[in-house]
Amino acid sequence: MRVLVIGSGGREHALAWKLARSPKVDKLFIAPGNGGTEAVAENREVDITDHAALIALCRSESIDFVVVGPDAQVVAGLGDDLRAAGIECFCPSKAAGQLEGSKGFTKALCDEMGIPTARYARFDNEADALAYVYAEGAPIVIKADGLAAGKGVTVAMTLEEAEAAITDCFAGAFGQSGAEVVVEEFMEGEEVSLFVLSDGTDILPLTTAQDHKRAFDGDQGPNTGGMGAYSPAPVLTKALYDRAINEIILPTVKGLAARGTPYRGVLYAGLMLTAEGPKLVEYNARFGDPECQVMMMRLDSDLLELLQATASGSLKGMDVRWKDAWALTVILATQGYPGNYGKGSEIRGLDQIDDPEVQVFHAGTRRDGARLVAAGGRVLNVTALGTTVKDARDRAYRCVDKIDWPEGFSRSDIGWREISRSGA
Template sequence: MKALVIGNGGREHALAWKLLQSPQVSEVVCIPGNGGTATLAGCRNLALNPSDFEGIARVALVNNLSLVVVGPEQPLADGIVDALQAEGLAVFGPSQAGAQIEASKAWAKDLMAAAGIPTAAAATFTEAAPAIAYVEAQGAPIVVKADGLAAGKGVTVAQSVEEAKAAIAAAFGGQFGAAGQRLVIEEYLTGQEASVLAVTDGLTIRPLVPAQDHKPIGEGDTGPNTGGMGAYAPTPVVPPELLDRVQTTILEPAIAALRDRGIDYRGVLYAGLMITPDGTPKVVEFNCRFGDPETQVILPLLETPLDDILLACIEQRLEDLPPIEWKAQAAACVVAAAAGYPGSHEKGMTISGLEAATEAGAVVFHGGTQFKGGQVLAYGGRVLGVTALGDSFGAALQRAYGAIAAIEFDGIYYRKDIGYRVRDWGQ
């Protein structure tokens, strides 16, 4: 079987890498891919735009690509799955209607309310004056969220009413374009965040190993948020009993509520959770696709061939799939970013030491890289995700840090404290 992966980040490199480990998968094509997928044996890139659904369908049909996996949320929200399915292709990912669970936070809140899913109390606004009156009445801290997709920049956790009012003014002033013309303003939750990614065929839903990531750029989880500076799995913050509770109070009701809306949701349903101080898991947001960097620590632990799982979802026979199997190990990923990220940063730096990192026992997933003239060059803000397994989190982290130390490019930056919450866990 030949597969097609849509996207160009670390998540897509990890998906292509995992698919190629399956005995059934002979080749993976990435659109557009990155320097990692360009240099991965069995994988090749095609320089098409992920928004060119017609061109992608043609390439998939002509090349006999019989399994399509969509990485990023934007093409899902734009209806790539509907477009490719109409051409008879087998595509893993929700329809445009299903992708609303991520593409509209207000829509997701309504769905959660209808299904009785635990989440922060919230209200939705399309005008500034009532939004401001609401935050004045509620007080701070309070959370202001752009309704639509905002590349991870649409949320302000406001510590004061003034800060919340500034976020409201900025959003209605056009900071996030159309995505910020509707706002969800919600109760501030405390606790530990965790990510539970689950696969579903619209009827059955099965969680993958739970993960945690580090969003802030700085050590000690300080400074501005990024796409994620590191991750680890399976996080002990979500032990098996809690995962069962997430399954029955969040994942199953969500799929049932989607069905009630006539949505046959097949793909990843990713619950971003806050484990509140009394132990109740509450939904911070839903995503409609694999997480990045969570995927870089989840997939290396997976024993079941990935294509078996994805096809069972597409063909709506997940109930009959044997239990998903996992390595009894810990996985950790440390992200190497370009200097200046998440602000503006340099591009085009040569990366060295990738082979030495692999020899040190890590898998290096590429994010913003390109393969040009026989060299791997840094282009994106998050350049590489250096992932390692170990018999404990301490061992996995030690291996990942040993490997990343071998890698060099001008201005390389990575946090030295990834996994500080679990470093000594199980030792």
């Protein structure tokens, strides 16, 4: 089969890397790709917001199957446009993709289906949002309603922080994504990610992971798109896992199907493990980034088969196999991220990494002749397998130390929660 991956980040590099290992893939393309994806696929410089151009590429290259990576393209309806052109693809519909595209949409679905989540209110003006916050007090959570590249959420521990977050949203800090704001109660607990495939009727649970959202060690600093992750996440015990599937995932799939907008794709649930049990923090309508990187390292099944079954509505009876190993990824980001950062600094030393249990997935890189240079905020994902989470962490950081990039930084404590719990 001839397969096309859409996107340019670490998630898409990991998907392409795994797809390239499928015996069913004859030729793999990625649009637009990055400085590392050319090692596993043929990069194609296409504006992925131009759906007509992507369809033309599919036709010119006789593409059999498309895998859409980025959230923005899911929400923009790329899957619908590809299917309308007769091109098979792994991507939820625009209607179902509102699970990620609008936090208010998801909250309304939770109300309708009785899905446990934080108490909330939704506002389209600053004055009413501020009045609500003053009445509720802090801590409190402020969220831009739409997509904001993982940066539209503020966990405000003081009223001043909440005020600033609301003002930023309505002042245009997140464009149209902040035109409406969801204000939520602050939930006490530990956050964990649960991934399932849904073909609109049946689900196939995948695995769990934990991300590290804050920029600096000790979970300090601003929220980011993610500075590292590990999988699995045993904090989601079997009992809690079963509750999450039955109380959150299945009602979501059922509710969307009943609305006539069945969900076909990967469903990524961010869960808070509260004293009352798991509650939904938010949904993402695509693979996580950096969670996808650790998942692809652990996956022992043929990824293409799973994605095709999801797209064609034939998940029933399928299973998924995982390596008996932990995976952990460390993000190297450009100094200044998630704020202002420079581009174009040279990255050296990747040729010194020769551990077969380590893959370096590129996120924000490009080639400048023979040089590899940084072209984004999050730049590299050093991803390792290990017999324990500590083993995976130590292997990843040994490779991080070999990378010569003074303009970059990483957290030094990825996996700290699980290591502190298990000691291994």
